[in-house]
Amino acid sequence: MCKDHSLEFLRGAAAFVVLNWHILLGFAPQAVGLGDRASQSIKTSPAFVAFNGRSAVYLFFVLSSYVLVKRYFETRKAEDLLFGAVKRLPRLAGPVLVSVVASCILFKLDFYFFRDASALTQSGWLAKFGGASRILSPESANFADAFLQGAWLTFIDGDSYYDTSLWTMVYEFWGSLLVFALAPIIFFLQARSPLLSWLAVATGICLAWQGNFVFGAFAAGLLLYPLLATGFRPNSWVRSVITAVALGLLGYAGEAVGVYRPFAVLEVAGLDAQLRQACVAIPASIILVYATLATDNPPSWLSGKAVRFLGDLSFPLYLVHVPVICSLGSWTLLATGSATIGAAAAIIGSILAALPLMAFNNWWVLAVGALFGRFRRGKPIVAATAAEA
Numbered sequence: 001m002c003k004d005h006s007l008e009f010l011r012g013a014a015a016f017v018v019l020n021w022h023i024l025l026g027f028a029p030q031a032v033g034l035g036d037r038a039s040q041s042i043k044t045s046p047a048f049v050a051f052n053g054r055s056a057v058y059l060f061f062v063l064s065s066y067v068l069v070k071r072y073f074e075t076r077k078a079e080d081l082l083f084g085a086v087k088r089l090p091r092l093a094g095p096v097l098v099s100v101v102a103s104c105i106l107f108k109l110d111f112y113f114f115r116d117a118s119a120l121t122q123s124g125w126l127a128k129f130g131g132a133s134r135i136l137s138p139e140s141a142n143f144a145d146a147f148l149q150g151a152w153l154t155f156i157d158g159d160s161y162y163d164t165s166l167w168t169m170v171y172e173f174w175g176s177l178l179v180f181a182l183a184p185i186i187f188f189l190q191a192r193s194p195l196l197s198w199l200a201v202a203t204g205i206c207l208a209w210q211g212n213f214v215f216g217a218f219a220a221g222l223l224l225y226p227l228l229a230t231g232f233r234p235n236s237w238v239r240s241v242i243t244a245v246a247l248g249l250l251g252y253a254g255e256a257v258g259v260y261r262p263f264a265v266l267e268v269a270g271l272d273a274q275l276r277q278a279c280v281a282i283p284a285s286i287i288l289v290y291a292t293l294a295t296d297n298p299p300s301w302l303s304g305k306a307v308r309f310l311g312d313l314s315f316p317l318y319l320v321h322v323p324v325i326c327s328l329g330s331w332t333l334l335a336t337g338s339a340t341i342g343a344a345a346a347i348i349g350s351i352l353a354a355l356p357l358m359a360f361n362n363w364w365v366l367a368v369g370a371l372f373g374r375f376r377r378g379k380p381i382v383a384a385t386a387a388e389a
Contacts, residue, residue, distance in 0.1 A: 008311025021053025044258020065221025
């Protein structure tokens with residue numbers, strides 16, 4: 001199945017938004033406007049879309065929902081769903097395990113400087129290693145524990161104290177299984193009654209929302225299939241408008257300040273900030289992805305090598321940036337006394353650290369795909385390997 005490079009661009013952009021968000025939390029927490037200071041922060045402007053990490057995560061989830069079952073949508077072969085579900089954990093666990101073990105090494109070598117750096121920036125997020133549930137030390141960091149977390153526990157239980165950006169992995173894993181379960185029902189109904197497929201998606205969203213509203217993003221991502229099946233393709237002007245609207249909505253951080261004052265109606269409804277943000281970010285993500293997919297002739301730059309590189313970089317960048325912020329970025333801040341230089345070092349360091357992990361991730365995806373491909377063909381692994389050698 002070929003990648004849609006326009007979606008790879010969205011994925012890469014979302015990864016940089018998460019990086020920007022954590023850079024602000026670590027090195028310029030005053031600009032974030034936490035708590036009652038939101039009205040004096042950049043959260044009042046749609047420009048906050050470039051820093052709104054949580055909304056970017058919802059965009060990740062919607063993209064995953066659409067891409068995971070695209071092959072099944074095209075082939076309608078049950079084995080595509082089965083093997084997609086079975087290989088989901090090993091596909092994710094490879095690069096995650098590498099990043100977690102690398103973070104454990106940094107802890108053991110005492111190369112983390114986030115505590116001292118947080119005293120200069122007054123960042124509670126940095127002081128707690130990105131909001132970790134457990135603050136490790138060179139003595140308490142343990143390779144066996146790190147291995148279990150990277151290979152299994154972060155996906156099953158949500159443990160993420162070696163790399164706090166991994167809090168999303170438990171949602172990514174279970175949300176993926178939810179998508180694999182819903183897809184055959186929705187596609188079956190879509191072939192017979194479009195209205196029933198819409199109702200099935202709505203039911204899936206409601207059920208997922210009851211469990212945890214974050215899972216609603218995965219069920220909602222399947223709306224893209226009946227939406228695209230309508231055949232409606234807006235012209236370039238309309239696409240530009242709805243793209244701008246979607247980006248503006250993705251700038252909403254759950255607080256009714258600045259241009260987002262109309263969303264105070266969600267506060268009247270008694271929803272907390274994270275739930276308010278989800279209610280806006282999930283539909284906005286669907287709108288943005290739809291506007292991208294509905295482009296019949298995307299511009300050439302959206303299918304070039306740079307965009308493919310950005311898509312390949314996105315997951316590794318997401319995995320490594322918190323450890324880099326808490327090590328290299330924090331050390332640079334302490335050495336120079338400048339939060340700006342520390343932030344720049346963290347950004348550059350995150351990109352450089354992501355490159356070898358990107359190479360490994362690309363190899364890992366191919367290796368996992370080849371392994372499961374042999375199972376699908378019923379070809380013995382040892383015999384196939386010997387024949388290829």
